[in-house]
Structures are given as C-alpha cells and as structure tokens.
Amino acid sequence: MTTLDRMLQGLPRKAQNTIYSSFDTLRMMGSVGNLKVAASMAPSAFRGLVLGTAREGDAVQMPGHHAAHYTLTYGDEFPEMYDLYRRAVANQWNGDRDLDWSIDVDPENPETAVMPLDYPPFEGLEAKGIRLNAKEKLRFANDVAAWTLSQFMHGEQGALYAAAQVTESVQWLDGKFYGATQVMDEGRHLEVFLRYLDTKLQKVYTINDNLFVILDDLLTDGRWDVKFLGMQIMVEGLALGAFGTMYNFTREPLLKQLLKYVIQDEARHVHYGVLALREHISKALSPAEVREREDWAYEVALLMRNRFLSHEIYYEWFEGRLSLKDWDEIILNARSMSAFRHLMFMRLIPNLEYIGLMSERIKAHYAKAGLTSFLGGKNATQLSAEDLLRDISDYKAPPAVH
Amino acid sequence: MFFSHPRRITLPRPAGSARRWATPAAITARGVRVTDIRRETDDAVTLTLATEDGRPLPFRAGQYLTHCFNIDGAEVRRAYSLSVAEGEPPACTVKLLPGGLVSQYVVTRLKIGARYRVLGPSGDFVLTPGERGPLVMLAAGSGITPIISLIETALRADPQRRVRLLYINRDPARTLFDARLRAAQARYPRFEWTPWYTASAGRPDAARLAELLQPEIDAQIYLCGPQPLMDAATAGLRAAGVAAARIRRERFIPAPRHQQRPTAPVEIRFLRSGRTIVQRPGESILEAGLRAGLALPFSCTVGGCGHCRVRIRDGEVCLDEPNCLSADERAAGWTLACSACALTPLTVDA
Numbered sequence: 001m002t003t004l005d006r007m008l009q010g011l012p013r014k015a016q017n018t019i020y021s022s023f024d025t026l027r028m029m030g031s032v033g034n035l036k037v038a039a040s041m042a043p044s045a046f047r048g049l050v051l052g053t054a055r056e057g058d059a060v061q062m063p064g065h066h067a068a069h070y071t072l073t074y075g076d077e078f079p080e081m082y083d084l085y086r087r088a089v090a091n092q093w094n095g096d097r098d099l100d101w102s103i104d105v106d107p108e109n110p111e112t113a114v115m116p117l118d119y120p121p122f123e124g125l126e127a128k129g130i131r132l133n134a135k136e137k138l139r140f141a142n143d144v145a146a147w148t149l150s151q152f153m154h155g156e157q158g159a160l161y162a163a164a165q166v167t168e169s170v171q172w173l174d175g176k177f178y179g180a181t182q183v184m185d186e187g188r189h190l191e192v193f194l195r196y197l198d199t200k201l202q203k204v205y206t207i208n209d210n211l212f213v214i215l216d217d218l219l220t221d222g223r224w225d226v227k228f229l230g231m232q233i234m235v236e237g238l239a240l241g242a243f244g245t246m247y248n249f250t251r252e253p254l255l256k257q258l259l260k261y262v263i264q265d266e267a268r269h270v271h272y273g274v275l276a277l278r279e280h281i282s283k284a285l286s287p288a289e290v291r292e293r294e295d296w297a298y299e300v301a302l303l304m305r306n307r308f309l310s311h312e313i314y315y316e317w318f319e320g321r322l323s324l325k326d327w328d329e330i331i332l333n334a335r336s337m338s339a340f341r342h343l344m345f346m347r348l349i350p351n352l353e354y355i356g357l358m359s360e361r362i363k364a365h366y367a368k369a370g371l372t373s374f375l376g377g378k379n380a381t382q383l384s385a386e387d388l389l390r391d392i393s394d395y396k397a398p399p400a401v402h
Numbered sequence: 403m404f405f406s407h408p409r410r411i412t413l414p415r416p417a418g419s420a421r422r423w424a425t426p427a428a429i430t431a432r433g434v435r436v437t438d439i440r441r442e443t444d445d446a447v448t449l450t451l452a453t454e455d456g457r458p459l460p461f462r463a464g465q466y467l468t469h470c471f472n473i474d475g476a477e478v479r480r481a482y483s484l485s486v487a488e489g490e491p492p493a494c495t496v497k498l499l500p501g502g503l504v505s506q507y508v509v510t511r512l513k514i515g516a517r518y519r520v521l522g523p524s525g526d527f528v529l530t531p532g533e534r535g536p537l538v539m540l541a542a543g544s545g546i547t548p549i550i551s552l553i554e555t556a557l558r559a560d561p562q563r564r565v566r567l568l569y570i571n572r573d574p575a576r577t578l579f580d581a582r583l584r585a586a587q588a589r590y591p592r593f594e595w596t597p598w599y600t601a602s603a604g605r606p607d608a609a610r611l612a613e614l615l616q617p618e619i620d621a622q623i624y625l626c627g628p629q630p631l632m633d634a635a636t637a638g639l640r641a642a643g644v645a646a647a648r649i650r651r652e653r654f655i656p657a658p659r660h661q662q663r664p665t666a667p668v669e670i671r672f673l674r675s676g677r678t679i680v681q682r683p684g685e686s687i688l689e690a691g692l693r694a695g696l697a698l699p700f701s702c703t704v705g706g707c708g709h710c711r712v713r714i715r716d717g718e719v720c721l722d723e724p725n726c727l728s729a730d731e732r733a734a735g736w737t738l739a740c741s742a743c744a745l746t747p748l749t750v751d752a
C-alpha cells in the first residue's frame with residue numbers, strides 16, 4: 001500500500017477522489033522527467049487540470065506565439081511535399097455527399113452497434129463489484145461511444161487550428177500548399193464528427209482535461225517544429241490509434257465509412273509531418289535542441305498512453321459507487337485500451353525513428369515503457385492509406401487482462 | 403490546496419447545429435434488401451423485402467410502399483401495394499405494364515439481394531379497426547394486390563367473418579394469387595370468391611356490378627381497379643341505395659410524367675409559419691419546405707395519396723400528372739406539394 005492509499009483510507013469517497021485527482025495532477029507533472037519539458041507544459045497543465053478551464057464557459061482564448069513565414073521569392077521547392085499536395089487535392093471527399101447520412105443509427109441493435117458489447121470493460125467493473133444489467137450495459141456502451149467520438153471531435157478542432165498555424169509557419173512553399181489541404185481536411189473531420197454526434201448519437205461530451213492540456217500546449221507553443229511534432233506526429237499518431245480501434249470494432253456502417261475516409265486523410269497528414277521534420281531535425285537543429293524534442297515526444301507519448309481515462313464517464317456513471325483510482329485501473333486494463341495503445345505505437349515509434357528522435361539514450365526510456373518492440377516498423381513514407389487500413393483491420397485485440 | 407470545479411460532463415446542444423443537418427424523419431427512405439422474388443404469373447412478380455437496419459417495417463393491410471429504384475443512374479419512384487397479410491415480412495407485387503420502364507426493370511432485371519430504398523407505408527385503403535361486419539371486395543387485374551392483403555388479414559383475425567370477392571380478369575391465365583385464393587376458400591367457409599373473365603363474359607356494367615356485389619346492409623365495400631370500372635361500380639351501388647361512406651376506393655394512379663421544372667430559384671411563402679423559402683432548381687414544394695425544416699405532411703411522395711395537399715393562394719405551379727387530385731380539388735386551388743413546383747413566386751396556405 002502506498003502512502004497515498006493509506007491517506008485515502010477511511011475518507012468519504014468524494015474526498016478520496018478530490019485528493020486522488022489532485023495528486024494525480026501533480027504526478028502527471030512529476031512524471032515528466034525533463035524539467036524543461038515540464039516547464040513548457042506547465043501553463044497548459046495548470047489551465048487544463050487545475051483551473052479546469054475547459055469545463056466552463058463557451059470558449060477559451062489561446063494566444064499563439066508563432067510567426068508566419070511569408071515568402072518573398074516563392075523558392076524552396078520540396079518535390080515530395082508537392083506530390084503529397086497533388087494527391088491531397090485529388091482525394092478530397094465531401095462530408096455531405098459522400099456519406100449516407102440517411103442511415104438510421106439504432107442504439108439498441110447489436111447487429112449495427114456503434115460500440116459492440118464485448119469492448120467496454122464490464123469484467124473489470126464486475127471485479128470491482130459493479131454489475132450492470134443488460135439495458136445498462138447497452139446504454140453504457142453507447143455512452144462510451146459518444147465519449148470517444150466527442151474526444152475525436154475536440155481533437156479535430158485542435159488539429160484544424162494547428163494545421164492553420166503550421167501552414168503559416170512552414171518555410172517551404174510546397175508545404176504551404178499542402179498545409180492548405182490539411183486545413184480543409186481537418187475542417188471536414190470536425191464537421192462530420194459533429195454531425196454524427198449531433199444527429200446520430202445525440203450526445204456530446206466535454207473535452208477531456210488531458211486532451212485539452214496537450215492541445216492547449218501545442219497551440220500556444222511558439223516553436224513551429226514543436227507544433228509540428230506535436231500535431232503531425234504525436235496527435236495524428238494518437239488519432240490513428242484511436243480511429244483505428246474504433247474503425248475495427250464498430251459495426252455501424254455510416255461510422256465505419258466515415259472513419260475510413262478520415263483515416264485515409266490522417267495517413268497523409270502524418271506523411272507530411274514526417275517529411276518536414278526529418279528535413280528540419282537533421283539540418284536545422286543543434287544536438288541539444290534535438291535532445292529536448294526527443295524528451296518532449298517521449299513525455300507526450302506516455303501522457304497519451306496513460307491519460308485518456310474517460311473520467312467524464314466515471315463522473316456520469318460511477319461517482320459514489322467506485323473510486324476514481326479503481327476506475328483508472330479498470331480502463332488501463334480494458335481490451336479497447338490495449339488495442340488503442342498497440343495501434344498508436346505501432347505507427348508512432350517507427351515515425352519517431354525515421355525523423356531522428358530515437359537516439360540510444362531515449363531508446364532506453366522507451367524500452368522501460370515496453371515500447372521498443374515497434375522499432376524498425378514501417379514509417380509513414382512507406383505506407384499507403386490502403387496498407388494502413390489493412391494493418392488496422394488485421395490487428396485483433398487480445399482479451400482483457402485483470 | 404484542492405480546487406474543485408463545477409463538473410460539466412456533456413454539452414447542452416438544444417437543436418444546435420443539428421438543425422441544419424436534420425432530415426425530417428419521415429422523408430428518410432429506409433434501405434431494404436430483396437430477399438425473395440416469386441413469379442406469380444408471366445408478367446408479375448412479388449418481391450419480399452427485409453430492412454437493412456433489421457428493424458421491422460410495420461404496415462397495415464391495403465397500404466403501399468413507395469419504391470425508390472436507381473435505374474441506370476436515375477432515381478425513379480413508384481408506389482406498389484403490399485400484397486401480404488399484416489405481420490408478415492413486407493412483400494409487394496409488381497405487374498409488368500406495357501411500356502412501363504420501372505415495372506419492366508422490376509420484373510426482368512431485379513435480382514434477389516438487390517438493395518434499394520422505400521418510403522412509407524402509405525395509404526388509407528385499410529380495414530377499420532373494431533369493425534366486424536361483412537366485407538365485399540371488387541378487384542380487377544393487379545388491383546388484387548391490396549385486396550388479397552385485406553382478405554387474408556381480415557380472415558386471420560376472424561375466421562368466421564363473411565368476406566366476398568369479385569375478381570375481374572381478362573382470362574384465367576392472368577389471375578394473380580390463384581393458389582392463395584383457393585387456400586382461403588378451402589380454409590374459411592364464409593369466404594366466397596367469384597371470378598369473372600372479360601374475354602368470355604365481357605365487361606360488366608354498373609347495374610351488373612351492383613347485382614354481383616350485392617352488399618349486405620352492414621357491409622364495408624372495397625374497390626380497387628381501373629378508374630372507369632370503379633366509377634361504374636360506385637354508380638351501380640349508389641343507385642342500389644348504398645351509402646357513399648361505405649364504399650372505399652383505392653385509386654391506382656399510373657406513373658406520373660415529370661414536368662419540366664424551373665431552372666432558377668423561386669420564392670415560396672408559407673402562410674402558416676410566415677416563412678419564405680427559396681425553392682431550388684429541381685425541387686418540389688415539399689422538398690423545399692422540408693429542407694427548411696417546415697413540418698409539412700406527406701406520405702407517398704409520388705402524387706398518389708393526397709397527404710401533401712396544399713392550397714395555392716397566389717402564384718403558378720406545374721404539377722406532375724396524373725395524380726390523385728379530383729377536378730373539384732383542382733378548381734378549389736389545391737395542389738400536391740410532393741408533385742408540384744413553383745413557377746412564379748408562390749404563396750401557399752401551409
């Protein structure tokens with residue numbers, strides 16, 4: 001038993017949770033080993049986790065600190081990027097016309113379940129003494145689906161602004177061309193997720209605190225390559241893992257098609273990020289700067305792995321019946337979580353390797369976190385959208401661990 | 403040292419941006435799959451349908467579905483009656499019409515497993531709930547499709563009910579549902595079927611029809627066939643003293659021909675809501691209104707049911723013909739929102 005556990009014992013559940021989540025915030029900051037990284041993230045963490053900025057009001061102002069790179073000579077060709085741009089233009093889809101919105105999503109039909117019942121961690125809950133009846137299970141699975149898709153949507157909003165910022169800052173003209181298509185892509189992603197939530201699931205959850213911290217951090221960081229790394233590699237990697245997991249298990253045809261389109265776009269976005277960053281990291285950064293990027297990426301990777309624990313669902317369903325700590329444990333061991341982690345890191349690690357953020361020094365850290373098995377995998381430049389979808393469908397999540 | 407926040411879990415979105423994406427529930431056609439095709443005669447087939455979403459498609463005997471086929475890239479809609487008893491998987495019978503593009507497609511090209519969409523069910527040619535009296539039916543040709551559904555449904559509910567059918571065809575080879583009618587005869591002693599073949603016996607006139615039908619004093623009468631035949635039967639029955647309220651007719655509206663629609667936007671003012679909506683090129687009045695979120699009634703969308711009837715106060719429309727509007731209705735300024743579009747700025751009482 002840890003000191004924290006001992007402290008919590010005997011306190012009313014509500015007080016236990018308050019203490020646990022406050023310590024958790026501190027732990028999250030403490031788990032970021034690199035002080036410089038911790039310092040750069042601190043304002044966002046403070047706004048997101050301590051002040052709970054994303055939990056009230058209608059909007060948050062996020063001041064940007066980046067500079068627009070205005071070209072005067074229209075030089076700087078980057079043929080691979082130009083290629084990607086042409087491909088992006090050719091593959092634009094129309095979120096209204098190309099999806100069958102007349103499909104009626106029936107939350108009670110298991111044949112077309114948005115989230116089939118074998119995915120939510122019912123066994124984990126039962127082990128902690130929470131039994132849901134058949135009706136509740138169905139409702140719970142639908143809520144988890146709405147929560148997940150809500151987070152996708154919030155992420156897409158962040159992606160939209162980050163893509164716009166990155167398009168301003170990027171130095172290659174061909175990168176700006178490309179960036180413009182990504183802005184359009186992210187706008188469309190935001191549109192289709194919102195439309196799906198509003199018209200099909202009719203439930204939208206607030207942005208998760210930890211997701212808010214990451215997005216806030218990225219959007220307010222003035223260094224374009226950190227923005228780039230954060231958005232195009234880390235958050236896009238996260239998105240691919242999460243979209244892929246959902247794509248794999250959903251049986252709802254409209255959502256499946258929607259995710260397929262989105263995944264194809266995201267594959268291009270990562271490809272672009274990888275091209276730009278490899279060039280930049282190998283040519284423009286000092287060894288110290290590279291080290292800092294490496295640490296930053298590592299911290300964000302762990303955050304992404306450990307922090308998306310759907311606390312909103314906990315508060316909606318189990319506050320008072322289960323401790324937040326037990327909930328975190330259940331979620332971390334859930335089958336869908338391991339699928340998500342697998343799909344995310346399978347893509348992320350080779351990309352970090354390819355752009356030059358995987359020195360022997362940082363590899364040791366990834367090894368400790370059990371993530372080195374993905375080294376040597378295919379990076380974004382070697383994968384077509386079809387390869388990516390195939391890899392996703394081929395992956396079968398192992399049964400839950402308890 | 404501990405902060406506590408008001409915890410917001412879900413976002414309130416009262417009609418938020420969902421509004422602009424809302425498809426009025428009823429115009430959303432449902433996806434169906436053809437699970438069986440049964441050849442009834444040389445020129446008629448029955449399509450059994452299953453919904454794509456697996457949920458039931460409840461219908462009442464005597465109703466029809468509007469079938470939206472995609473034929474060579476164009477969407478065409480046709481109303482075909484359900485020809486099975488209530489509670490069975492939905493099935494519609496389609497008879498080949500000379501020169502009928504859609505019936506041709508259904509009878510000769512449609513395969514098991516084909517997917518398309520349906521609207522409805524629609525129609526008021528149904529049994530009156532609670533009514534137990536005798537039923538007298540007149541069907542001619544493919545007019546039997548809603549009638550067989552009514553007969554089987556009524557008899558299943560009450561095997562002792564008195565039900566009589568006069569079924570007119572050119573010759574015996576054209577008889578639809580011969581086996582089902584025989585089975586009903588064998589099973590229900592109070593069901594009576596009188597076949598009539600015009601090839602040998604000629605067309606019965608009004609008086610003859612009244613004589614053949616000879617409804618009991620408390621009978622409900624159902625007529626389904628070509629307009630002149632139903633007119634003759636109605637005239638004969640009325641002359642024999644049968645109250646108009648006891649006679650129900652299912653109008654079989656041949657496929658409407660689409661009028662040339664305006665190629666520029668036209669404004670429509672809907673008086674009841676006070677809203678002015680721009681009808682886009684190609685849209686019907688109904689489509690324009692629904693797109694803007696007005697709650698306009700409709701059912702079949704092909705000019706057959708009259709549910710979408712609206713009165714024109716000002717302006718000019720073009721209306722697809724033929725349709726179910728009577729001469730009186732037309733004279734009084736009614737049109738069908740589903741089958742009409744505004745040619746000039748329009749004001750409608752809807």
Ligand code: FES
Pocket residue numbers: 700701702703704705706707708709710711738739740741
């Ligand atoms: S909706 Fe049936 S006639 Fe217009």
Ligand SMILES: [Fe+2]
Pocket residue numbers: 156159185186189266
């Ligand atoms: Fe996106």
Ligand SMILES: [Fe+2]
Pocket residue numbers: 159186236265266269
């Ligand atoms: Fe993206």
